[in-house]
Amino acid sequence: MKKLTQSARDAFAVTDVGRRHFLRTTIGGGVAAFGLPFAGSALAARAVAVSRVEAGRHEGFTRYVFTVSSLVDFDTLLLDNPARAVVDLHATRLVGASLPATPDSPVVKGLRVGVRNGHDLRLVFDLKKHTRPQIIILPPVDGGAYRLVVDLPHGGGEPTVIAERPDLPRQESALQSHSRGFRDLVVAIDPGHGGKDPGAIGRLGTREKDIVLNIGLQLRDLIAAAPGLTPVMTREDDRFIPLRQRTEIARRHQADLFISVHADAFRLSSAKGASVYCLSQGGASSEAARWLAAKENSADFVGGASLAEHDADVASVLMDLAQTKTLESSLDFADRVLRRIDRVAQLHKPTVQQAGFAVLKSPDIPSILVESAFISNPQEEQRLRTSRYQRQIAESIFEGVNNYYTAHAPQGTRYAML
Numbered sequence: 001m002k003k004l005t006q007s008a009r010d011a012f013a014v015t016d017v018g019r020r021h022f023l024r025t026t027i028g029g030g031v032a033a034f035g036l037p038f039a040g041s042a043l044a045a046r047a048v049a050v051s052r053v054e055a056g057r058h059e060g061f062t063r064y065v066f067t068v069s070s071l072v073d074f075d076t077l078l079l080d081n082p083a084r085a086v087v088d089l090h091a092t093r094l095v096g097a098s099l100p101a102t103p104d105s106p107v108v109k110g111l112r113v114g115v116r117n118g119h120d121l122r123l124v125f126d127l128k129k130h131t132r133p134q135i136i137i138l139p140p141v142d143g144g145a146y147r148l149v150v151d152l153p154h155g156g157g158e159p160t161v162i163a164e165r166p167d168l169p170r171q172e173s174a175l176q177s178h179s180r181g182f183r184d185l186v187v188a189i190d191p192g193h194g195g196k197d198p199g200a201i202g203r204l205g206t207r208e209k210d211i212v213l214n215i216g217l218q219l220r221d222l223i224a225a226a227p228g229l230t231p232v233m234t235r236e237d238d239r240f241i242p243l244r245q246r247t248e249i250a251r252r253h254q255a256d257l258f259i260s261v262h263a264d265a266f267r268l269s270s271a272k273g274a275s276v277y278c279l280s281q282g283g284a285s286s287e288a289a290r291w292l293a294a295k296e297n298s299a300d301f302v303g304g305a306s307l308a309e310h311d312a313d314v315a316s317v318l319m320d321l322a323q324t325k326t327l328e329s330s331l332d333f334a335d336r337v338l339r340r341i342d343r344v345a346q347l348h349k350p351t352v353q354q355a356g357f358a359v360l361k362s363p364d365i366p367s368i369l370v371e372s373a374f375i376s377n378p379q380e381e382q383r384l385r386t387s388r389y390q391r392q393i394a395e396s397i398f399e400g401v402n403n404y405y406t407a408h409a410p411q412g413t414r415y416a417m418l
Contacts, residue, residue, distance in 0.1 A: 048072045049095040050121065051145070055103050055111070060155065062105040064125075066148040068092070073409075073416060074148075076133060083127040087135065087150060092121040106154050107131045125152065137417065182414040184230040187223050187401060188250035190260040190359060191216035191233075195240030200265030202381035209238065211384050212261040215372060218394035219259070223401065228415030243358040250365055256410075257333065258367035259397060260359045263384055264348070265376040272380050273348030274393070275371040276338040278330035279361060280354040329366035329408070337368060337400030344392040345373065345383075370397060 052067035066089075073090040094113065102110045109126040116122040125133070131152050138147040191213040193199035199208025216233065223231040232253040234246040241249075250258045264275065334352040341347065348371070360367040372393045373380040383389045409416035 047119070048089065048092040050089070050092060050097050051095055053097050053100055053111075055100040057103040057105050061151045061153045062103055062108045063152075064111065064150045066150070067097075068146045068148050071137060071146060071417065072148060074135065076135065078130065078132075083130050085125040085127060085131065085133045085152065087123040087125075087133065088116055089121040089123065089148075091119050094121065105152070107152050123150075125150075127152075131155075182412060182417060184228055185257070185405060185409070185413050185415050186230050186232055186253055186255045188232045188234065188253065188255035188258045188365075189216045189219050189223070190246050190250075190258065191235055192260055192262040192359075193240075194235050194238055197240055200263060200375045202375040202384075203269075203378055204381055204385070206375060206381050206385055208263045208265070208375055211263050211375070211390065212372070213238070214387075215261050215390045215394050218391055219261070219397055222394060222398040226398075226402070228409075228413060228417075229401070229405075246359050247362045247365075247367075251362065255365055257401065257404075258359070258362060258365045259401075260357070260367070260369040261393075261397075262369060262371050263373055263375040264371040266374060267376075269377055271348070272346060272374050272377045274341050274345045274373050275348045275353055276334045276341065277353045277355050277357060277360070277369040277371070278334045278367065279327060280356050326362070326364055326366055330360070330368060332408070333366050333400065333404045334368040336403045337370065337397055340396040340399045340403070341370070341393065344396055345389075348374070 048071075049069040050066050051069065052065075054065045056063055068089075072092055075088045075090075077086050078084070079086060093115075099111055099113065102108060105128075107128055109128055112124040112126065114122045114124070131154070134151045134153065136149045136151075138149060140146055191209070193209035194213070195209075197209065199212070201207055213235070217236065220231040220233055220236075223229045232250065232255060234249045235241050246260070247258070264271070331352055338347065338352055357369050360369055370393070373384050373389075375381050375384055405415055
């Protein structure tokens with residue numbers, strides 16, 4: 001994922017690869033079913049409505065402006081043979097809007113629209129030559145509506161923002177101020193062991209604490225380069241951090257996800273494969289009791305109101321609801337990471353495992369533990385020692401983070417708007 005400047009993040013600009021999807025050459029089955037009705041009455045009631053579409057040629061770029069009823073999530077991609085720029089507007093439909101005539105543009109042949117997945121509005125810009133669309137969402141001004149602006153540069157590079165009306169630059173300035181209210185998602189990265197605790201040690205003398213720190217630092221750099229995400233490390237060097245303190249670091253930084261990285265070991269050297277764990281139900285139950293008994297913890301519960309404000313029965317119900325949701329989120333996230341690790345490594349188990357690891361016991365932060373391979377297996381120890389495999393594991397976890405937030409980015413976060 002390309003690293004954007006802060007100004008680009010604040011303007012919610014998206015390049016040709018989009019923020020999530022990396023399809024470049026083909027469109028999946030069923031996506032070109034133009035003219036299909038919007039599926040599902042309940043979904044239609046919640047859909048973003050496009051009520052007006054305008055187009056015009058400007059100096060250096062062709063601009064399309066879509067008037068939308070609310071903020072809209074979207075993905076973009078470029079396609080070849082023939083050249084097209086595609087924008088998918090999630091849970092969106094046309095309501096009484098007609099498509100404008102194609103401007104006299106050196107890059108755009110025309111615009112087609114259709115329904116994708118029964119509920120997304122697909123915009124297909126047929127191109128005369130490749131260009132990188134730049135997309136900006138303008139907030140309402142003076143009682144107006146949101147507008148999604150798609151600029152297609154004539155030279156294929158960054159467009160110069162020139163408006164037909166003088167109010168557009170003012171609205172873009174308002175957008176930059178508005179966007180600063182959106183927060184980054186915080187991902188806590190926990191390289192296991194460290195300092196006086198070396199973790200497992202392979203036959204070649206490979207120490208778990210060194211391998212997982214390397215993976216963690218690479219994952220940190222990937223997340224730091226991603227728009228809308230901020231990494232937090234429980235340790236960035238060879239130091240010992242108690243288990244409880246690791247989760248406290250995540251909570252202090254108000255982490256949205258917690259990822260602990262390890263390298264497995266077993267008495268039999270034949271054991272092999274990577275695994276992904278989240279907390280077991282039994283571990284969650286014991287942790288709930290500990291939280292409810294600790295005044296200092298119940299008073300700063302991140303997942304909702306202070307538990308200390310409620311009697312024991314109500315607090316217990318609140319804790320149970322919070323933990324149920326957190327465990328569901330942890331399992332979902334863990335499965336997405338496991339599916340990506342499966343592309344680069346053999347799995348020890350084909351499904352997400354659950355256990356009572358202490359670092360996974362935050363009742364309000366979705367948490368997973370990744371066992372990158374068996375350091376006790378001679379062949380896997382060799383792989384763990386290579387920078388290539390360490391990078392593959394870091395990239396797989398990062399892709400799992402992106403995939404999880406594609407489906408679950410909270411409202412009010414910058415990632416949800418990119």
